[in-house]
Amino acid sequence: MFLTVKGLSKSFDDQEVLKHIDLEIEKGNILTIIGPSGSGKTTLLRCLNALEMPNKGLFTFSDGLEIDFEKMPKKNELTKFRLKSGMVFQSYNLFPHKTALENVTEGPLIVQKREKQAVFKLAESLLDKVGLLDKKYLYPHQLSGGQQQRVGIARALAIEPELMLFDEPTSALDPELVGEVLKVIKDLANEGWTMAIVTHELKFAEQVSDRVLFMDNGYIVEQGPPAQVLKDPKEERTRQFIQRIMNPE
Amino acid sequence: MYLNKLFAITADMGGWELFVNSLWPMIQGGIKYTIPLTLIAFTFGISLALITAIMRLSKYKFLSIPARIYVSAVRGTPMLVQLFIVFYGLGQIGFTIDPFPSAIIAFSLNVGAYASEVIRASILSIPKGQWEAAQTIGMGYSQALRRIILPQATRVSIPPLSNTFISLVKDTSLASLILVTELFRKAQEIAARTYDFMLLYVEAAFLYWIICFLLSLVQDRIENRLDRYVSK
């Protein structure tokens, strides 16, 4: 098991958004998270990266790193925890004052202080992987949404995380640009990356996931292989949700 | 009576001659005092403003509260009074400072407070997603601030800070009241001798206008340079 999460809880003010969630992510597996709006999907993903500080939760990684959010984690532990995963945002959040290449090199070069030549080689290979090597000197505003998101993926990969997190990576995109981003994610899946993806693209979820997790109201209602959760859910709530997405009236 | 005298002198020298003759002393006042005072006070002021803005944004009260009090005190009191406190006030209680350094201190403190509000607002205007993206690639607060937030905030704050700068150029004329022989004091000195107030003060106004106009050209160039990453 790459990561085991036990008893993850998160409240905003007095609203409990994640209610004692247990979760396991296996090395090389792809977990997709689905569920209605407001069910806590984004919050769950953000807790996996400490962008949102969990109120409670014990995180155990395969290499022995253990973080218990019931106590205040130490700063260096938290940095280690953050660098375990790369985050891809719904709204890309590229650095507008940096070129595509600089966006990608910023983490390894400035934060991780890795060797310059190696970083540039890595960054170029990542931009190549997402099909944007020829755009490396362009600024984000000169790129389409789909291209920006692909740079966002390269930027997240550049810190060489062990887990990739995606929060609805295609939902801000025009429909004709969705495919190019999903293709990049599928390529990563084929390379054996460990990923957690929040998505409304059920067809995509069915194709790439090893496990699908359905959330509602801060709970994990149901999880299992895509064929089961998406095609033959056990829970009534899951069934209704999938019905609604598949046949919107 | 006065009018007669004025006409007499103007007729004596000729208006044009007075204009030309007083031009050089005023420009000298500008070069020796107005411009250096503006540049030095602005440089100190902006540095102070940056520190103050970051203190005000801090979650620690022992940093944010002093910054707040400083800004509030400066903004709530007239510039001229601040100038008099530094020069005459401090002088009286034994900290005699020359006119020019006094002016630098007072104007730096003044700019520091006003510009800190501009800088704070521009930092706050950068979307939260930028902080978060910086965090996910492993940056801490100060690194994110320096490398991601401030460069973007700088672009946002150039137009309002240019206004602060241009106001400062004009405000330095107040330094004439603590005996700094800057541009406007030169105009006053000559006017005291010739009584040709209209001509000399319009001339002074004209010189300030030229300085501010040249500055606005510089502002445009800086904005264009920083615009390379913003869509137009």
Ligand SMILES: Nc1ncnc2c1ncn2[C@@H]1O[C@H](COP(=O)(O)OP(=O)(O)OP(=O)(O)O)[C@@H](O)[C@H]1O
């Ligand atoms: N920073 C915040 N402060 C207060 N409440 C928040 C905050 N972030 C999220 N919430 C609340 O937490 C709940 C879960 O939000 P979350 O964004 O995790 O849902 P989601 O499943 O990602 O929804 P969507 O599909 O619309 O993106 C919502 O009720 C939301 O209003």
Ligand SMILES: [Mg+2]
């Ligand atoms: Mg969400």
